[in-house]
Amino acid sequence: xxxxxxxxxxxxxxxxxxxxxxxxxxxxxxxxxxxxxxxxxxxxxxxxxxxxxxxxxxxxxxxxxxxxxxxxxxxxxxxxxxxxxxxxxxxxxxxxxxxxxxx
Numbered sequence: 001x002x003x004x005x006x007x008x009x010x011x012x013x014x015x016x017x018x019x020x021x022x023x024x025x026x027x028x029x030x031x032x033x034x035x036x037x038x039x040x041x042x043x044x045x046x047x048x049x050x051x052x053x054x055x056x057x058x059x060x061x062x063x064x065x066x067x068x069x070x071x072x073x074x075x076x077x078x079x080x081x082x083x084x085x086x087x088x089x090x091x092x093x094x095x096x097x098x099x100x101x102x103x
Contacts, residue, residue, distance in 0.1 A: 001047070002047060002102075003044065003045025003046060003047055003059055004045065005044050005045060005059050005097075005100065006044065006061070008097045008098055008099055008100055009096055009097060009098060010044060010059055010060065010061055010096075010097050011059065011060040011061070011062065011063060011065075011066060011094060011095065011096055011097065012057050012058070012059055012060075012094070012095045012096075012097055013057070013058045013059075013060065013066055013092060013093070013094050013095075014055065014056075014057050014092070014093040014094075014095065015054075015055070015056045015057075015058070015090065015091075015092050016053060016054070016055050016090060016091045016092075016093075017053070017054040017055075017056075017082075017087050017089065017090040017091075018052075018053060018054075018087065018088045018089045018090070019050075019054065019086060019087060019088065020085065020086055020087065020088050022085045022086055023086075024085070025081070025085075026085075026086050029078050029081060032074070032078075033074075033075060033078055034046075036072065036074055036075065037058065037069065037075075040065070040068065040069050040072070041065060041068065042060050042061045042062055042064070042065020042066075042068070042069075043058065043059075043060060043065065043069070044058075044059035044060060044061060045058070045059045046058040046059065059097075063094075066094060
């Protein structure tokens with residue numbers, strides 16, 4: 001599903017990852033993060049795709065909202081598990097969306 005976002009400007013957090021073979025608890029934690037982020041103030045939506053490389057793009061109204069999500073206790077616990085078990089590598093990019101268009 002493609003997220004419906006407001007007119008720019010807004011922010012995008014691009015999380016790109018390579019997974020390990022460890023899967024125990026990943027789906028449950030990922031589903032909980034989706035449930036939790038939807039309640040986060042300033043969250044606008046997200047899009048996810050996974051093949052060899054996983055890409056999740058989340059949309060936010062402000063940089064402060066992104067920081068607040070990063071500080072969320074449950075999210076921090078999930079991040080730690082990701083570093084320890086689920087991800088071989090990842091990269092986070094934070095961008096300001098200046099323009100968008102759709103069809």
